[in-house]
Amino acid sequence: MVMGDVLILLTLFYILSQIRSESTDDTLVLVHTIFRHGDRNPDLLNLFPKSPYYNESFYAPFGYGQLTNKGKVRAYKVGTDLRERYNGFLDETYNIDLIEPRSSDFNRTKGSLEVMLAGLFPPTPDLVWMDGFNWQPIAFNYVERKYDKELFCYGCPNWDKEINSYLTSEEGHVFTNKYQDTFKYIAKNTGEDITEILQVYYMYFGFTIQEELHLTLPDWTKEVYPEPMKTIAIEYYNLMFSTPNLMKMSGGYLLKKIFSDTRSKINGALPRRKMYIYCGHENNIASVLKILKCREDDEIPGYGAYVLLELHYINDTYGFKLFYQNYNTTEPILLRLPDCDEFCPFEKFISVAEEFIPKDESICGTGSSSSAENFASVSHFIYVLVLILNLF
Numbered sequence: 001m002v003m004g005d006v007l008i009l010l011t012l013f014y015i016l017s018q019i020r021s022e023s024t025d026d027t028l029v030l031v032h033t034i035f036r037h038g039d040r041n042p043d044l045l046n047l048f049p050k051s052p053y054y055n056e057s058f059y060a061p062f063g064y065g066q067l068t069n070k071g072k073v074r075a076y077k078v079g080t081d082l083r084e085r086y087n088g089f090l091d092e093t094y095n096i097d098l099i100e101p102r103s104s105d106f107n108r109t110k111g112s113l114e115v116m117l118a119g120l121f122p123p124t125p126d127l128v129w130m131d132g133f134n135w136q137p138i139a140f141n142y143v144e145r146k147y148d149k150e151l152f153c154y155g156c157p158n159w160d161k162e163i164n165s166y167l168t169s170e171e172g173h174v175f176t177n178k179y180q181d182t183f184k185y186i187a188k189n190t191g192e193d194i195t196e197i198l199q200v201y202y203m204y205f206g207f208t209i210q211e212e213l214h215l216t217l218p219d220w221t222k223e224v225y226p227e228p229m230k231t232i233a234i235e236y237y238n239l240m241f242s243t244p245n246l247m248k249m250s251g252g253y254l255l256k257k258i259f260s261d262t263r264s265k266i267n268g269a270l271p272r273r274k275m276y277i278y279c280g281h282e283n284n285i286a287s288v289l290k291i292l293k294c295r296e297d298d299e300i301p302g303y304g305a306y307v308l309l310e311l312h313y314i315n316d317t318y319g320f321k322l323f324y325q326n327y328n329t330t331e332p333i334l335l336r337l338p339d340c341d342e343f344c345p346f347e348k349f350i351s352v353a354e355e356f357i358p359k360d361e362s363i364c365g366t367g368s369s370s371s372a373e374n375f376a377s378v379s380h381f382i383y384v385l386v387l388i389l390n391l392f
Contacts, residue, residue: 027312028089030265032258034278035078035306036285037112038071039212046206048190053215067111070212074304075112075279079119081325085332090274094121094138097272100261101140103279104151113140113279140277149253149364151280153240153287156249157365166242167196175239182228189220201236204229234298240283241290247356248363251287254278256357259350262311266318266346285324291356294322294335302326312343319345 043065047054056064067075083090091098101117103109123129123136142148146155153159166172176197186203187194194200207217207225217225240250264270278284282301289295289307308323321343323332337344337352350357358364 025089025312027314028086028310029313029318030262030270030273030311031086031089031275032261032278032309032311033082033275033306034254034280034284034288034309035075035112035116036282036301036303037067037106037109037279038073038075038115039068039303040071040108040209041066041068041213042206042209043202045202046209048192048203050191051206052218053210058213058215065106065108067108071108071112071303072115076115076119078304078306079116079121081119083120083122086275090120092121093124094127094136095272096139099275099277100273101138101277101279102151103140103142104281104284105142105145105148106281109279109281110140110142113277114138116277116279149249149361150257151254151278151284153249153251153253153283156363158245158363159249159365161365162243162245162249163239166239166246172242175235175242179228179232179235182224182232185224189218197232197236197239200229200232204233230300234300237283237286237290237300238297240287244356245363247287247291248358250283251291252353252356252358253364254284255288255291255353258309259357262318262346265311289324289335291353292322292335293338293352294324299326306332308332311346314343317345319343320349 041059041062041064059066062068099120101113103113117138117140118135121136121138122134127136128134129136143150143152145152148155167176179197179200183194183200186192186200190203192199204225207221207229210217239246241247258276261270261273261276265273282305285301285305285307286295286299305324305326308321308325310321310323312319312321322335322337324335325332334342336342337349340348340352344352
């Protein structure tokens with residue numbers, strides 16, 4: 001092969017790599033992104049007082065439940081990956097009308113969203129505000145937990161009532177009774193009164209995080225961790241989906257907002273909007289995929305996992321392409337809804353989820369206000385600016 005042929009092949013390889021890395025599909029209209037926060041420390045809910053790692057000093061300098069440096073890197077990569085994917089679609093120069101970022105009301109999700117946005121929108125030369133500092137402040141929103149139906153179903157006043165109603169039913173007793181021996185074993189070794197799947201769910205994540213932090217688990221855990229505790233944690237997801245009302249609270253309100261915002265885009269009310277971004281938790285991703293009948297029942301979405309709902313306009317028809325990235329593959333996986341093609345027309349896509357889309361606020365319960373009434377617009381970057389400027 002002569003040198004000229006080599007140069008031609010290299011040129012073609014470069015062009016193909018650029019096509020692969022950028023979203024140059026001119027049918028793309030809007031993207032909804034839902035991603036799980038980055039790696040974190042355990043909350044007190046994940047621990048028990050007799051744990052050898054109960055003291056917060058084990059989780060310094062960040063503290064209980066907080067985002068770790070590894071988690072920041074992971075969330076930042078979500079941003080850079082999406083920048084690479086949508087670089088031909090999403091403007092490089094940040095503008096407030098381009099995106100609507102929103103976090104759940106947790107420090108770890110707020111911090112994850114901040115660094116994700118840093119990866120998604122590094123400042124263009126005209127937006128650099130301090131020499132040598134490749135970051136720009138991007139404001140985002142969150143809803144207080146007790147009002148956040150879209151990203152924090154546990155804030156719904158009716159959530160506990162619905163869960164308890166199911167657990168006290170005959171079906172619920174069958175659901176929990178099969179794990180009584182495991183509950184007793186964990187109770188004996190922790191000194192805790194273990195009677196609910198939720199307690200094991202929290203504790204499973206505590207052990208998982210401690211392993212990630214290279215902390216040696218007590219010997220007694222080998223009998224129950226990772227199994228059957230992982231199975232019980234997954235069973236909690238099944239519990240979240242055990243009744244239509246729980247499905248509506250766990251993921252229906254989020255999809256309702258996504259469908260409403262999509263209609264607004266289609267109707268021309270949001271001409272500049274190109275992306276909605278939600279930073280939440282593994283249950284947000286699991287719930288959305290479950291409602292859309294695309295969830296693997298034995299999977300817990302990992303840190304930084306994300307779902308993409310891409311709105312396209314193809315052959316005079318608006319529709320969604322659904323992608324899921326849990327880092328089992330290099331690229332996000334294109335999912336297919338039942339009885340629908342990979343490009344699923346908008347109204348047909350809605351019909352798959354329709355039975356689990358709440359018609360009003362009553363499913364969540366009184367005391368929960370609408371997002372529009374309780375939306376807290378915040379500029380979390382202010383404290384970052386103060387810290388940075390104190391360095392100079």
